[in-house]
Amino acid sequence: MEYRRIKGIETPVSVIGFGGVYLEGMPGEKIIEMIHHAMDLGVNLLDLYMPQPEIRDAIGEAIRTHPGKMMIQGHLCTVCGGDGQYIRSRNLEEVKRSFEDMLDRLKQDHVDFGIIHFLDSEKDCEAVEKSGILEYALDLKSHGVIRKLGFSSHNAVTAMKQVETGLYEMLMFSLNPAYDLDHGQREVEDIMEFRGVSVDERALGIAPARIALYQLCEALGIGITVMKALAAGRLLSAESSPFGKAMTPAQCYHYALDRPGVVSVLPGLSTLHEIDEAAAYCQSTEAERDYSAIAEAPSFQMQGQCMYCNHCQPCPMGIDVAAVTKYLDVAREHGGRLPGATAEHYKALAVHASDCIECGSCLKRCPFGVDVVVNMQEARRIFGL
Structure with a gap:
C-alpha cells in the first residue's frame, strides 16, 4: 500500500x-x-x-x-x-x-x-x-x-x-x-x-x-x-x-x-x-x-497543459517532473507567490528543477505537448532551486 x-x-x-x-x-x-x-x-x-x-x-x-x-x-x-x-x-x-x-x-x-x-x-x-x-x-x-x-x-x-x-x-x-x-x-x-x-x-x-x-x-x-x-x-x-x-x-x-x-x-x-x-x-x-x-478524445483537449501523468519519465537526472510542475502550477495560481506548504513540499523533493540539464528527453514523450524544459526553467526561477 x-x-x-x-x-x-x-x-x-x-x-x-x-x-x-x-x-x-x-x-x-x-x-x-x-x-x-x-x-x-x-x-x-x-x-x-x-x-x-x-x-x-x-x-x-x-x-x-x-x-x-x-x-x-x-x-x-x-x-x-x-x-x-x-x-x-x-x-x-x-x-x-x-x-x-x-x-x-x-x-x-x-x-x-x-x-x-x-x-x-x-x-x-x-x-x-x-x-x-x-x-x-x-x-x-x-x-x-x-x-x-x-x-x-x-x-x-x-x-x-x-x-x-x-x-x-x-x-x-x-x-x-x-x-x-x-x-x-x-x-x-x-x-x-x-x-x-x-x-x-x-x-x-x-x-x-x-x-x-x-x-x-x-x-x-x-x-x-x-x-x-x-x-x-x-x-x-x-x-x-x-x-x-x-x-x-x-x-x-x-x-x-x-x-x-x-x-x-x-x-x-x-x-x-x-x-x-x-x-x-x-x-x-x-x-x-x-x-x-484520453488525450486523443475530442472532448479532452489538453495540449500544452501538464496532466501530472509522468509519461515524460524517466528523467536522466531523476527529477519528478509531475511533482515539480504541480507545485509550479500552484505558484502560478497565486501570481508567482509561494504558499508556505507548497514551498516546503518543493524543498523536500530529492531532486529539483535546477538539476535539469535540458536534454529534451521528456519533450519527446509527453502526450500533451508540454514544454517541460520551459517549466523547469520557470520553477527554478520561482523556487530558487
Whole structure:
C-alpha cells in the first residue's frame, strides 16, 4: 500500500481507501470480514456516511477487534428516514442524534475526519449555517471529537467558496476525468450521468474552476478524498464513457491521485475481490496506470497543459517532473507567490528543477505537448532551486 500525509495528522493515509456505500444491506459478519480484509492489505481510511445502526455496529466491531488503525471519515447530516433509509438532513437535533449515535455504535470518542455532508449549492451552505449545524461541527472540533473538519461536494464553485472561508481542512470531492470536463454548474445528477458532457461538445479540458480548487487545496494543505473515481463504473465501458474508450480502475485511480491536493481515493467496495482489485493499484506498473490515451478524445483537449501523468519519465537526472510542475502550477495560481506548504513540499523533493540539464528527453514523450524544459526553467526561477 502507498500512503500520503495530511497536514496535522501523524498517521499517513492509504491512497486507496474504503468507500462504504455498498455495505448497506450486507450482513454484519460480512461487513466485519470486508473491513478486516481491507486492513490486512494496508487500507486505513473508511468513509462512513451510512446512518443505519446495524452498519455502524458492524464497523465499530471490525475496527475494535483487528490489529492496526482504521481512520474514520464520518459524516454529519446523514440520518435514517422512517423507512430506515439514508436521508440528508439540515435539522440540528436530528444531526446531533445521528452523529452521537455513530460514536456510540463505533465505541469511539472521536472520528478522525468529520465531513459535513453534501454542500453543492449556496442554499446548502446557508442551511448548515442558519440551522446551527456548522457551529455544532466547529464545537465538536474544538473539543477534539472531530480531529479534522471537512465537507463533501460535487460543485467546484461552491467548494471553492467554502475552502476560502478557512473553516475546513478536508474536502471529499467527486473527481474523475469525465467530471473534470464540467465547465458549468450543472446539477449533480447531470454531471454523474454525463448529461451535457459529451464528445461532440469539444470541451477545452479540465474546467478552470476545478483546476483552481485542486490547486488551492494543495496550497493550503487541505486534503482531498475522492469519491466517484470510476463514475459508478461508466468510465470502465467504451459505450458509456464520454471518451469513447474504456479506462481501467488503475488509470482512474491514478488520474485522481495525480490531481493537486488529493490524498486518497475511496472506491465503493462490495466484495473481497473488489478490495483486492482496488488495493492492487499499488502494485500496478506505470504502463498500467497510464491514462494518457484520453488525450486523443475530442472532448479532452489538453495540449500544452501538464496532466501530472509522468509519461515524460524517466528523467536522466531523476527529477519528478509531475511533482515539480504541480507545485509550479500552484505558484502560478497565486501570481508567482509561494504558499508556505507548497514551498516546503518543493524543498523536500530529492531532486529539483535546477538539476535539469535540458536534454529534451521528456519533450519527446509527453502526450500533451508540454514544454517541460520551459517549466523547469520557470520553477527554478520561482523556487530558487
